[in-house]
Amino acid sequence: MSLLSNLARLSLLPTRSLHQTIPNASSVFMKRQKKIDPEVAKQREARRRKRLEKDIRQMQKHSKKPKPVDELTLDVKSAKNIEERRRPPTQLTLEEIDERAIALKDYSRSRLALQREDDKWIRGAIESQRKALAELKKLSPELYTAAVQPAANDLPLTIHGPSLTPPIKNYEAPDGDYIDTTRNWAS
Amino acid sequence: MLSTTIRRYLSSSQSPQKWEIYASVVLSRAPLIAPPMSEIESKFHRLQMKEEEEKSLLSNYELKTKQDLKMVARREQLIREGKELSELDEEIGVTNAQKEDDWNRISEELNQKYRFDSLKTGVTEAENERNLMREMERKLVLIVKQRMGNESKGYETPWILPQIKHRDGETLRQTAERCIGELSSNDLSADISGNAPFGVFTHRYPKPISSKTGATGAKIFFFSANLTTSSQENSEFKVNESEDISDFKWVNQQEFWSTVPGTDYKKSMRFAFLE
Numbered sequence: 001m002s003l004l005s006n007l008a009r010l011s012l013l014p015t016r017s018l019h020q021t022i023p024n025a026s027s028v029f030m031k032r033q034k035k036i037d038p039e040v041a042k043q044r045e046a047r048r049r050k051r052l053e054k055d056i057r058q059m060q061k062h063s064k065k066p067k068p069v070d071e072l073t074l075d076v077k078s079a080k081n082i083e084e085r086r087r088p089p090t091q092l093t094l095e096e097i098d099e100r101a102i103a104l105k106d107y108s109r110s111r112l113a114l115q116r117e118d119d120k121w122i123r124g125a126i127e128s129q130r131k132a133l134a135e136l137k138k139l140s141p142e143l144y145t146a147a148v149q150p151a152a153n154d155l156p157l158t159i160h161g162p163s164l165t166p167p168i169k170n171y172e173a174p175d176g177d178y179i180d181t182t183r184n185w186a187s
Numbered sequence: 188m189l190s191t192t193i194r195r196y197l198s199s200s201q202s203p204q205k206w207e208i209y210a211s212v213v214l215s216r217a218p219l220i221a222p223p224m225s226e227i228e229s230k231f232h233r234l235q236m237k238e239e240e241e242k243s244l245l246s247n248y249e250l251k252t253k254q255d256l257k258m259v260a261r262r263e264q265l266i267r268e269g270k271e272l273s274e275l276d277e278e279i280g281v282t283n284a285q286k287e288d289d290w291n292r293i294s295e296e297l298n299q300k301y302r303f304d305s306l307k308t309g310v311t312e313a314e315n316e317r318n319l320m321r322e323m324e325r326k327l328v329l330i331v332k333q334r335m336g337n338e339s340k341g342y343e344t345p346w347i348l349p350q351i352k353h354r355d356g357e358t359l360r361q362t363a364e365r366c367i368g369e370l371s372s373n374d375l376s377a378d379i380s381g382n383a384p385f386g387v388f389t390h391r392y393p394k395p396i397s398s399k400t401g402a403t404g405a406k407i408f409f410f411s412a413n414l415t416t417s418s419q420e421n422s423e424f425k426v427n428e429s430e431d432i433s434d435f436k437w438v439n440q441q442e443f444w445s446t447v448p449g450t451d452y453k454k455s456m457r458f459a460f461l462e
């Protein structure tokens with residue numbers, strides 16, 4: 001009798017509330033797992049590991065490679081027949097050599113003159129602006145402080161230089177696709 | 188603090204000079220086409236190109252031309268010997284000479300269609316100084332004759348850069364922007380460079396005017412501005428003639444120097460020209 005009552009009390013212990021379900025694996029909606037031969041599984045695992053290692057090695061190899069400079073790389077295709085590409089050597093007469101040397105000197109002199117002119121212009125412009133600002137400061141300090149603020153909206157400034165031929169009026173450009181052939185070196 | 192304000196008050200009361208502030212805009216049109224090379228430049232260019240060609244290697248195209256010449260020679264030899272030509276047909280294909288003929292034809296057609304040479308000379312009809320397309324290889328600057336608010340008296344200034352009086356509460360750059368805005372009735376977009384003026388000119392009024400206005404003279408501050416390309420394209424540039432401006436024209440540096448009076452005035456804005 002005492003044993004019975006003891007058992008009854010046992011069944012009322014909180015562990016009883018643990019809810020147990022039937023294992024999911026036996027559900028009809030689940031795919032049945034195929035049984036694999038452990039040998040084959042091992043092999044597969046090894047193969048996958050090998051492939052991953054190879055990929056990692058490749059990636060490491062390429063990650064260290066800097067972006068190539070096209071101007072410095074050798075064009076293999078053209079280098080193959082480089083001997084065919086040589087021009088016959090030219091013999092310059094003494095006059096021609098002189099002419100070239102004189103032309104070069106004249107040209108560099110003209111560039112120097114141009115640079116001097118530019119330099120003079122820049123210095124003059126800065127001085128002129130300094131004077132104008134000093135004048136403005138005397139007249140009105142408020143306008144001066146407004147004038148020396150940086151004009152951030154003006155930048156960046158894009159200027160399309162003059163072309164060799166003037167723009168054609170009412171020109172309709174032919175249709176075409178824009179294909180960006182720039183290689184991407186990021187990542 | 189108090190002492191400084193008093194001192195400032197005193198100093199301003201001591202000097203009887205009172206200046207009117209004006210903003211003036213050097214509105215310029217950048218050159219549309221590159222100017223031709225100078226003699227030194229073109230000679231150097233010619234010789235340099237020659238030298239570079241001598242030192243270079245043959246390109247693929249030039250190799251093809253050489254190949255073509257060989258093939259043509261072989262073909263003629265075969266014809267002379269009276270043999271079959273069929274074996275060569277595939278090898279020859281389109282020769283470079285044929286290509287060049289095609290290209291020349293196309294370029295000729297384009298030239299006929301658009302007449303680049305006549306475009307280059309630009310507007311020649313009577314050298315219309317109001318046309319924006321004149322003197323394409325030079326930098327042009329807008330000069331005007333202004334009435335300065337005296338329309339009834341028929342007064343107009345000599346040729347000057349467009350200018351406008353500064354109003355209270357705006358910065359000088361805003362004044363310059365207003366000046367451009369009042370120039371033209373149709374959309375005119377120009378970029379002013381910077382907040383600071385690049386030059387100043389002091390103009391002393393003659394006695395009667397200074398006694399009437401109570402100002403010793405005017406300080407004219409110069410700003411430079413460039414016409415944007417979009418406003419050049421609809422080249423029917425017109426200036427508001429009804430209002431303040433009675434006449435306008437586009438001039439290059441030399442013309443500016445010869446038409447605008449006042450050496451000091453011109454000197455104070457000479458840095459707007461760089462060619």
